[in-house]
Amino acid sequence: MTGILFDDRSADRREQDADGGFAVPDMSTVAVMRRIVRDHVVPRLKLVLLTVLAMTFAAAGTGALPFLMQFAADEIFIAKNEAFLLGLPPVIIVVMVARSWAEYFARVSQGYLSNRIVADLRSQLFEKLAFADVQWLQSTHSGRFVSVFMNDVTTINTAASQTITAVVQNFMQVVFLCGAMIWMDWRLALITLAALPLGGWFVRRQKSRARQSVTSALQEVGALGTIVSETLKSIRVVKAYHRESHETNRARHIIERTLRHMMETVRTRAASGPITEALGGVGIAAAIFYGGWQGISGNVTLGHFMGFMTAALLVYQPVKALASLHNQLIEGTVAAARVFAILDQDQRVTEVADARPLVLAGGALRFEGVTFGYEPDQPVLKNFDLDIPAGTRVALIGASGAGKSTVINLILRFFDPQQGRVLIDGQDVRTATIASVRLASALLTQEPVLFDDTIKANIRYGSEDASDEAVVAAAQAAAAHDFIMGLPNGYESRVGEAGQLLSGGQKQRIAFARAMLRSAPILLLDEPTSALDGEAEARIQEALETLLEDRTVIVIAHRLSTIRKADLICVMDGGVIAELGSHDQLVASGGLYARMMAGQGHSGPGGAMVLVDDVAVARAAVARADDRIRAAQA
Template sequence: MPSPKPSLSDEHTRGEAFRLLKRIIAENGREHVRAYALAVAAMVLVAGTTAFLAWIMRDVIDEIFVAGNPAMLISLPVAVFLTFLIRGAATYVQGVVLSRIGNDIVARYQRRLFSHLTELSVDFFGENRSAQLAARISQNVTGVRDTLNLTVTSIARDLLTLLFLIGVMIWLDPVLSAIALLAGPPIGIMIARLARKLRKATRQSVDLNARVLGAMQETAQGIQVVKAFTMEAPLRERTEKLILAAEERANRIAIVTERSGPVTETIAGLAIAGVIAWSGYRAIEYGHSPGAMFGFITALLLAYDPARRLARLQVQLERALVNARMIYEILDLMPRQADAPGAPALAVPRGEIVFEGVTFAYHPGDPVLRNVSFTAPAGCTTALVGASGGGKSTIIALIERFHDLPQGRILIDGQDISTVSKASLRSQIAYVPQAPTLFEGTIRENIRYGRPAATDAEVEEAARQAQAQEFILAQPLGYETPVGEGGATLSGGQRQRLSIARALLRNAPILLLDEATSALDNRSETLVQAALETAMKDRTVIVVAHRLSTIVNADQILVVDRGAIAERGTHDELVGRPDGLYAGLHGLQRTRAENAPALEETR
């Protein structure tokens, strides 16, 4: 019965796989051409010595056991020993060289991925869960290495070994060779069908495993919340479902992958049994040389392993290509906020910031900002206040150009920030986020991220200005104390003061504060507020404030309500409008402050 014709989708998929393989070779082959040449030379030696062992078996049987030639008792064993010696050395060289190439490829792609991820826009990380992204990358990054190594070893070692052994078999007995080679076509057809089934299952398995690892990472990062809200049981139940799904998909892959084993063994067994029966019949009936028969069977048995690996190559290569393809899906993503060709650097002689008719939405049809226009004068402090969700933090993000505008413009000293390079824009801005973020390393390293070229004295001066010196020196190793994962060894207020120190060290003309004192207690807030007032001098400052007491002296206060500027003025001007939003917020906070001592006494 004729096999079904491949569908257009199958042909497209094979073409895509070929293009991906070509790309992988083009990106990595030239870099490692000498190392691959050495590995291929070693594989050729392995293939040649394997074929030689089969070929020499004829002389071993005929000259020693049949003819009884004593002269061969030394030369043939020595030849076999030297063959194994060369084969062992070549196998060692091949293994070491391929491992070093593979490790270098993994390291190169890890560097490429990290560099590319840092170039992608904030939107990408908002749309992709970071834990799953990290887990997916850790699984997929070996796909390129495996693809290359499988290709090289299959061609240079397995294919050459098989061809050399087939050559020995044909040299010894062409008829028996034809019988043995009949097993090839049915095995090839079966493997092609299995590879098509495996492709989809492998991708699903990678996604599921990434979700499992992502769930575990998120649980570890939020373990205090998990325990505080007794979330262990529901999280275990949710993760258990993911694990079961991943296990089921892995079992499916194992079934599909190993399905070739019984069929391959059966067909190969029939071929080998037929060869033994036919060669034995000819030896008994016609007196054919037992050495030639033994050499042929040796070559056939030695050819079985490389033939089996080649038969499984498409299945293994398909799995490696799925992982490689998922890596390239990330590498091929273009940053949404790419710099325009030849974008100039931003020059900030004064630091004036102007919003002109800015409208912005994270999701189509749901604008966060609506036709926002205002000017933040150079060297002055502009405060943004209002209810949560009104768009204050979005204004800060847009100044940093974390998102591009569909409508309106943002100007700094008359320059549209969408036309200048992002690096030059952000180098002129110091930023303190609402949630302090620390990175793996020491306290000194985390502050120095504000300006990597800063001296130790400048780092310590920034810490003093941020009122962080006292608790830093109380740490076991002072400035060299590791902060732990995300600053886990420090309190929220301590992390925020280090974040402020990092911004102060940057010494930029524009300072953005997104509720920078929200995580501080009253004492720390008082100290840091004094430091911030010093740091704000001669800088353009935009501050998002929750506590109105911290912005009483701001040069300009903008009340942001439902994506629009509802009120603007100084503190005294806005308080003087009894029906205004700012006056209402101020009155509410003042009432709370007046009642705080009574509440404390009651406690």
């Protein structure tokens, strides 16, 4: 079983890492909107123009209502004009039906546009996840990435749909209705609308507070996602240590903090409504007073006043929507900035302009003066030189942190060395295409990685173009065919999340079959049988030997049985090669390897000898061996 650690940071550290490994740029609302328009709106300009046209038509229909009301009052109720009585209702019906259909088209096209933006962003985020550097992925909290992928993008969807409606339809309604008010009586219009700038000033004052509360809320949602992800992955450990209450309390604290930030956002968002309503009430009251005084004086007709008041009452709904738009924009742009922070992460491992596929000739490997550190000032490998002829089995042994896994990471080009070169069949991996470098190797780890799909799909993951016959042949070679056929659905049986419906040995055999199907000349092993008991290991040992045939093999070895079979044993210590040779050669030399064999081996599962790779244990073992040698000499 792999070790399980929890991300249980202090509050200060949690604030420092609030965005889970990706720095969120301080982008203004205008900058974010400009990018969204450039990347997602402009490419669909024809649809946008049709949407704007439909919304404008619908807004024009709304703008016509005050004039229709004026005609109804003046010509029907006052002038008693029967022609208007017969002609006006059909006109109103035509206007309203046309307005309704225009609004329907506008909403459908606006909904498609906003959801298309969301789909594009999610596709880009997943592509970034798939192609991102391993180092960046390891520093990014998975729960926070999922939160951005799901919650932040949904926030963008809501903001985008409301923004499109507010900016186009509501704005055009305000334009048409205000135009109608000014056309009817510009003095009355100025009196009615005079209070609106005060509402705009109030909304702008809330900008900083709203942005901070939205940012904090999204960060806390991401932190909650991390805890949920950790707890689900580690539920056996949580229960074994009786820490259910501890994890529940961790989640509850974040949930309560999220609630506080969300309520700050709600209060800020809600404040614009009452302010707009109050200012609207002042404007309507002023309009009634001034318009009524003009009516008493005989300067305006009843129809004129009714038409104006219709426009005044209708204009406040879109004005209120525009007032709340500011908060929606802040929520959307904060979420978009977090999305862009991921999309804009620099790619450290890149292809050169003239990269070419590797020309494979057996899978020979060479490290030439390689110096590498995950942090530049903390080298893991130091001037590392290793020449591995094609078809050679090499065992890497050494203490934790000696650089064994780093060797595999560099072969796969998960990272590039700060100095030196890594060559496959004499070709620098940095001058080759990344795809050809990765396809040259097959990787097997201690914990087999399976996907929540069918057994056939998991085996075919090694070669997507493989036929069903090739999949079956690989399973037979991996001693997996018999147990697969014993399942209710055979190769179509699903393995569950992370292969949880299969035993450890069954999962490992599926992983072997996948590696066999890959037919790569280089095989990279992180002791794939070390997690199995002796009986399970014995069942798949023959499959493993079949897999190793005619390949260059690099194995991070812990078991003495594995180490003995290697053609070349590389003893690593502090990022350099301390000893190099076969088992017999290294034992005969009486060096570090011999002393580790004498004092560090202990019985593992099934009686196999396990080489412990802890630094302190290794040093103690060497000291014990030295004591025995001195005692024998005495």
